[in-house]
Amino acid sequence: xxxxxxxxxxxxxxxxxxxxxxxxxxxxxxxxLPSGVLSFIQSLGVTQDEIASLIIKQEEPQQAERLTVDxxxxxxRVLRLIADAxxxxxxxxKAFVWLRRPLRELNDQSPLAAAETDAGARVVQTxxxxxxxxxxx
Numbered sequence: 001x002x003x004x005x006x007x008x009x010x011x012x013x014x015x016x017x018x019x020x021x022x023x024x025x026x027x028x029x030x031x032x033l034p035s036g037v038l039s040f041i042q043s044l045g046v047t048q049d050e051i052a053s054l055i056i057k058q059e060e061p062q063q064a065e066r067l068t069v070d071x072x073x074x075x076x077r078v079l080r081l082i083a084d085a086x087x088x089x090x091x092x093x094k095a096f097v098w099l100r101r102p103l104r105e106l107n108d109q110s111p112l113a114a115a116e117t118d119a120g121a122r123v124v125q126t127x128x129x130x131x132x133x134x135x136x137x
Contacts, residue, residue, distance in 0.1 A: 005083035006076075013040050014075070025076060033072040035065060041075065044082055045096050054078055054116055077121050081111065084125065088132050103127070 003022055011019050014037055015028045038051055046054075055067075055074045067075065085095035102108045105127055106120070114120035 005087045006080050009044075009083040009086070010076075010079050013037070014079075029072040029076055030069060032066040032069055033075055035067055037067070037075055041078065044079075045092060046078065046082075050112060054112065077115060077118065078112075081115055081121060081124055081128075084128050085111070088128050 003025075006025070007019060014033055015031075017024075017028075019025050019028060038055070041051060041055070042048065055071055055078065057071075081099065082092070082095060085099055086092045089095045089098055099111045102110050106114045106123065109120075111124040111127070114124050
């Protein structure tokens with residue numbers, strides 16, 4: 001899990017340039033990702049409603065050409081979860097089943113819903129790491 005999974009999923013798809021390190025990802029977020037990345041995320045299986053609730057908050061209107069820094073950061077957060085869950089479960093379809101299923105460990109929220117915050121995403125990453133190491137889902 002980690003940068004390698006993210007790199008495989010998102011390299012060149014976020015900015016058109018290679019993302020070879022976490023520093024490159026940080027710079028891309030700070031430069032504000034192009035709004036076209038939302039189409040890429042949707043092509044992976046994230047629904048329009050999930051994009052609205054996780055990335056484009058109601059109080060934050062979407063910019064025409066570029067997302068805000070916060071929205072860009074949330075794009076990366078969601079992509080990391082998709083990449084790591086896909087790695088743990090073996091494919092993206094199984095990953096999305098798990099990402100959308102409420103879990104007791106998340107107070108009956110789905111991992112995607114928990115990922116609305118960085119703190120929630122960290123808990124989801126911990127659960128994924130436990131699953132990868134053989135703990136029950």
